[in-house]
Amino acid sequence: MNAIIRAEIITIGDEILFGQITDTNTQWIGAQLTGIGIRPVRKTSVGDTKSDILDALSAASNRVEVVIVTGGLGPTKDDITKHTFCEYFGSELKINEQALSFITDFFAKRGRAMTELNRQQAALPTNAVYIPNQWGTAPGMWFEKEGVIYVSLPGVPYEMKNLMEFEILPRLKSRYHTYVIKHKSIRTIGVGESFLAEKIEAWEDALPPHIRLAYLPHFGQVKLRLTATGLDENILDQELEAQVKLVMPLIEENVFGYDNDELEAVIGSLLETNKATVGTAESCTGGLVAHQLTSVPGSSRYFEGSVVSYSNEVKQNVLGVSEETLKLYGAVSEQTAIEMAEGAKRLLGTTFAVSTTGIAGPDGGTADKPVGTVWIACATPSGTYTQLLNLKSSRKVNIEMTSSYVLNLLRKSILKTELTDKI
Incomplete structure (x- = not known):
């Protein structure tokens, strides 16, 4: 049976909250989840504090079916995510032999010595499903608790992306039969958001319930994003194109492109x-x-x-x-x-x-x-x-x-x- 599966993305790291790095992971993860029919409904950012992480995990469990966590999995003492997961899931850290073998081989192939800190990256909560990271030493982890799936991924973007693409997304797709989520964007320029809304008010009011409209302004441009949810991808594509044809006579002079057109x-x-x-x-x-x-x-x-x-x-x-x-x-x-x-x-x-x-x-x-x-x-x-x-x-x-x-x-x-x- 198809269902709407909701997801929350939690980023862990003081460096994000302090503005020292830009969080690009959430944007990418959201697009990938939408692509397999899982609807991201919230993003939460917390610092490297156990109580804040625990609060974020608990709150997310009441809102969504899937929680994606990035960050806090490095070898240094300030990375406390695994210890926090042990407390949240009621387990303890223990060296995972599969993870240890992988990390040992990872360093051997590169001719580098493995330190005790590196070895401790193989210590995982005992109730975590180990997900090997082919692109680094911080492993991915998969937990399940009271019907909610929790996935923990490293914060390094290329490591996170590869784990998501080759490990996490296939597992989520096989687990859930989801509705299809399709987007269609109309790129406009030279008209303010409020004026644009007035122009298309009647069209917007007539949109069917399964198609939603969002206004996304940026430096003189406004992107009109239509999001359709349903069972058949081809039908949704046809419905979105039909809506574009209906609205174009109202805004054609301000439209310069669609979707990812710059x-x-x-x-x-x-x-x-x-x-x-x-x-x-x-x-x-x-x-x-x-x-x-x-x-x-x-x-x-x-x-x-x-x-x-x-x-x-x-x-x-x-x-x-x-x-x-x-x-x-x-x-x-x-x-x-x-x-x-x-x-x-x-x-x-x-x-x-x-x-x-x-x-x-x-x-x-x-x-x-x-x-x-x-x-x-x-x-x-x-x-x-x-x-x-x-x-x-x-x-x-x-x-x-x-x-x-x-x-x-x-x-x-x-x-x-x-x-x-x-x-």
Whole structure:
């Protein structure tokens, strides 16, 4: 019988809570669990404290059927996870001969001496199912208690991922007959979350109960994620595609892609399709737009170069912005943005060129041009398009938002430009 199986992911480690490392494990584990029909419902992070770990395990047991724990399995004294598991599951640590043989062989193959600390990694709670780790010395462990499965994995990402892929996911798939969970994302830009919600309110209200919608905003973009749950994967795919077709007429002008499409990759495809090239002239973004465009493999086929023109002297002497323009309108102005973009297009010999000039903050603003005032432009074969941005966030966010908006201006400019020299 199919059932909705829920999971909680618990990360252990002071280094995560202190912000010393970024937890990428949870994101990856969540995607893998969803792929086999197990629904992640909660993430909990705790430090290296026995009482906190015990509380997290106990609380999770009341919410879910599967608990995935990462971290705290190293050879040093601060890694207390195994001792805590002994207390939680009512067992004791004992050298697991299978684990010891594996660890001994692991060091022998590498010509390294095994210390007593390494040997103690083979000590496991007596009621744990030992899961060999082919990529390190910290073993995986599988427990079951009162109908809940607990899996303990090392926190090192590549070790955790390999254990999940080759050991844990196959075991979970064979244990549970789950519903299928399918996602479909629509990538939008240039419209705020609340405005987007108003546009699609009637469509959202009419969604069937087994299809849920989430709004995921990020730097000027909003990802609309549809999640469908059911028994038949093909039927769910068809239903999701049907919902996309229903909503597209409402938001088409703001949609740049689907699922894992990234804006810079979409732009790269448009440029290649049109046999076009691009360059950038950046002031307030400091080269970020160029970085994003060149992060796409194969971007050398359409990206020619960039001028980071922070000073007025570089704007004048390299890009050809006139001294009169800078005196009359200032560096942060529509006129300067236009001349920057057109200068880059001329200098680099490209089909398109974009420019950014603004006040990212936290200081430098005036009454007429407060922090967050940004002009962007895109020079094309048929003219130059501009846009004024009034941003109100931190410096980093303002820069990221500007880059996102100017890339979207480039995308729209490519789509509306008739390229007569297309081959």
